[in-house]
Amino acid sequence: MTIRLFITGGTFDKEYDEIHGRLYFKDTHVHEMLRLGRCRVEVAVRTLMLIDSLDMTDADRRLILESCRSAAEERIVITHGTDTLVETARALGEAALPKTIVLTGAMIPWAFGSSDGLFNLGSALSFAQALPHGVYVAMNGQWFPWDDVAKNKSLGVFERLRE
Amino acid sequence: MTIRLFITGGTFDKEYDEIHGRLYFKDTHVHEMLRLGRCRVEVAVRTLMLIDSLDMTDADRRLILESCRSAAEERIVITHGTDTLVETARALGEAALPKTIVLTGAMIPWAFGSSDGLFNLGSALSFAQALPHGVYVAMNGQWFPWDDVAKNKSLGVFERLRE
Amino acid sequence: MTIRLFITGGTFDKEYDEIHGRLYFKDTHVHEMLRLGRCRVEVAVRTLMLIDSLDMTDADRRLILESCRSAAEERIVITHGTDTLVETARALGEAALPKTIVLTGAMIPWAFGSSDGLFNLGSALSFAQALPHGVYVAMNGQWFPWDDVAKNKSLGVFERLRE
Amino acid sequence: MTIRLFITGGTFDKEYDEIHGRLYFKDTHVHEMLRLGRCRVEVAVRTLMLIDSLDMTDADRRLILESCRSAAEERIVITHGTDTLVETARALGEAALPKTIVLTGAMIPWAFGSSDGLFNLGSALSFAQALPHGVYVAMNGQWFPWDDVAKNKSLGVFERLRE
Numbered sequence: 001m002t003i004r005l006f007i008t009g010g011t012f013d014k015e016y017d018e019i020h021g022r023l024y025f026k027d028t029h030v031h032e033m034l035r036l037g038r039c040r041v042e043v044a045v046r047t048l049m050l051i052d053s054l055d056m057t058d059a060d061r062r063l064i065l066e067s068c069r070s071a072a073e074e075r076i077v078i079t080h081g082t083d084t085l086v087e088t089a090r091a092l093g094e095a096a097l098p099k100t101i102v103l104t105g106a107m108i109p110w111a112f113g114s115s116d117g118l119f120n121l122g123s124a125l126s127f128a129q130a131l132p133h134g135v136y137v138a139m140n141g142q143w144f145p146w147d148d149v150a151k152n153k154s155l156g157v158f159e160r161l162r163e
Numbered sequence: 164m165t166i167r168l169f170i171t172g173g174t175f176d177k178e179y180d181e182i183h184g185r186l187y188f189k190d191t192h193v194h195e196m197l198r199l200g201r202c203r204v205e206v207a208v209r210t211l212m213l214i215d216s217l218d219m220t221d222a223d224r225r226l227i228l229e230s231c232r233s234a235a236e237e238r239i240v241i242t243h244g245t246d247t248l249v250e251t252a253r254a255l256g257e258a259a260l261p262k263t264i265v266l267t268g269a270m271i272p273w274a275f276g277s278s279d280g281l282f283n284l285g286s287a288l289s290f291a292q293a294l295p296h297g298v299y300v301a302m303n304g305q306w307f308p309w310d311d312v313a314k315n316k317s318l319g320v321f322e323r324l325r326e
Numbered sequence: 327m328t329i330r331l332f333i334t335g336g337t338f339d340k341e342y343d344e345i346h347g348r349l350y351f352k353d354t355h356v357h358e359m360l361r362l363g364r365c366r367v368e369v370a371v372r373t374l375m376l377i378d379s380l381d382m383t384d385a386d387r388r389l390i391l392e393s394c395r396s397a398a399e400e401r402i403v404i405t406h407g408t409d410t411l412v413e414t415a416r417a418l419g420e421a422a423l424p425k426t427i428v429l430t431g432a433m434i435p436w437a438f439g440s441s442d443g444l445f446n447l448g449s450a451l452s453f454a455q456a457l458p459h460g461v462y463v464a465m466n467g468q469w470f471p472w473d474d475v476a477k478n479k480s481l482g483v484f485e486r487l488r489e
Numbered sequence: 490m491t492i493r494l495f496i497t498g499g500t501f502d503k504e505y506d507e508i509h510g511r512l513y514f515k516d517t518h519v520h521e522m523l524r525l526g527r528c529r530v531e532v533a534v535r536t537l538m539l540i541d542s543l544d545m546t547d548a549d550r551r552l553i554l555e556s557c558r559s560a561a562e563e564r565i566v567i568t569h570g571t572d573t574l575v576e577t578a579r580a581l582g583e584a585a586l587p588k589t590i591v592l593t594g595a596m597i598p599w600a601f602g603s604s605d606g607l608f609n610l611g612s613a614l615s616f617a618q619a620l621p622h623g624v625y626v627a628m629n630g631q632w633f634p635w636d637d638v639a640k641n642k643s644l645g646v647f648e649r650l651r652e
Binding site: 033034036037038039040041107115116118119120121122123124125126127129130131138139140141142143156157158 | 281284
């Protein structure tokens, strides 16, 4: 079984630009993360975009949806900025593809060392293998159905809508 | 839902003793790992032992089994040295408890920075939530039933017995 | 012998704000850095300010100068943002105090892991012990007199004015 | 000015062997450390040996001495295991070469993340530039003349013989 991994950017892949003292995107770190995690799941990586999720447009979301639809793989993980991750999950969830799609992100850039990204990547790849068809958000070691999740922006965590 | 996390030691928790230049156990790092992973799953941690799995005895395995049996939680993750992880999985698997039990480990100590432990911990906690009752090994982003897994000692990875 | 260490901020001490995805100052990391470096030199730390050096005013520089002048210690290290580090060095150099003063900084925040800060801190503390009275910039393992140094802003390194 | 850097091994360069769970030597990390430290001093690196300093023989020490004697550079840094670092310093000190030679080491392997090695390397390279001819030990941010230093083995630090 191969898992398809779509990269869209987000905090996951932010770098520190030491000349200008700013955060920016250069390239995805996901290959290095899979290597450090000693991942042996077959993962086919494709970078769709490398953007801050606040800049994500409807056209970007259509591209993500079409990429999921046309992927040969039945199990898909998507890395995504957390600010609009739930919005993209909804766009995918409403399409009701016969696939297991798991969106994940990070609060701390991988390049900054003590990242939650490696933990979330391990978690998302595992949920993608074990959950039935559907669209899910995997963050903080938890999974949420696409229609029962929101980002608590003041705490920086994801929560169920209904308790 | 609370996940019970039993610590038994293994590479996961090895430290570097800078006075003697040796590896040793002091305390589990799992709390720090859960914090860095921004884990929001309720996890109840208990250290059963902190040993190299080559030193694990039948009595130790009985203690692990009894701890799983008497735990209030239905979902359990066990950190374990990789050398005899499969043997402990078998002891638990044969007991056929009505629980989901996931054993995991690490090839590189957490204290040494670029660890696979954080990835495996995220993975194991996720499989523990999503897999049906049974005993599993979660390593390298993969999961294995307890009776279909072996450690490939020359490569340092886990593999299915049957292809 | 005690070395006086004045903190003024700069990249050295920048943090990542995971709620807003921005860099900011919270507290100095210099105590942790001295601990990790197993530093056994007696160092008396005082935080004068925690600012981006682009925001440093003439009044700030006067405060730094007066703090150097009134310090009981003859040997002083100052952590500083690199953008205007040379300007502060000049203000101190022109005062010609009978002290050895070494300014240093970092291109990568300590909080982001693979930092040049620890290297520069070890270097600056050493130059402060070994160089005669004067004001110096210690960066990239090198030392420069205050009147013979400039930051090459496109490369992010410090260079002599005269070759 | 070029600084000659001789590598002899020691904790500095120890690796973790994930197959056998042991510490071992593979290659020096000093190039990576100089890169992370953004070092701009010209450093000419040569690996003389990669051994635990407890295994260092008189013949090894003669090789180090002859390498220092025949080096074109006047300023030399030597990385060395801490257990017998003082003994090698004495062998070099008694030879009274017209050079500045600084020996340094680490208590924690660089490969294990939170190392004192980067701090010590920055410190040793700086003392090598600023101190007069002689043989010195640079550890813990301090420098010691070769005939006034001992390792306190219970604390893992270096101290003067005379207070």
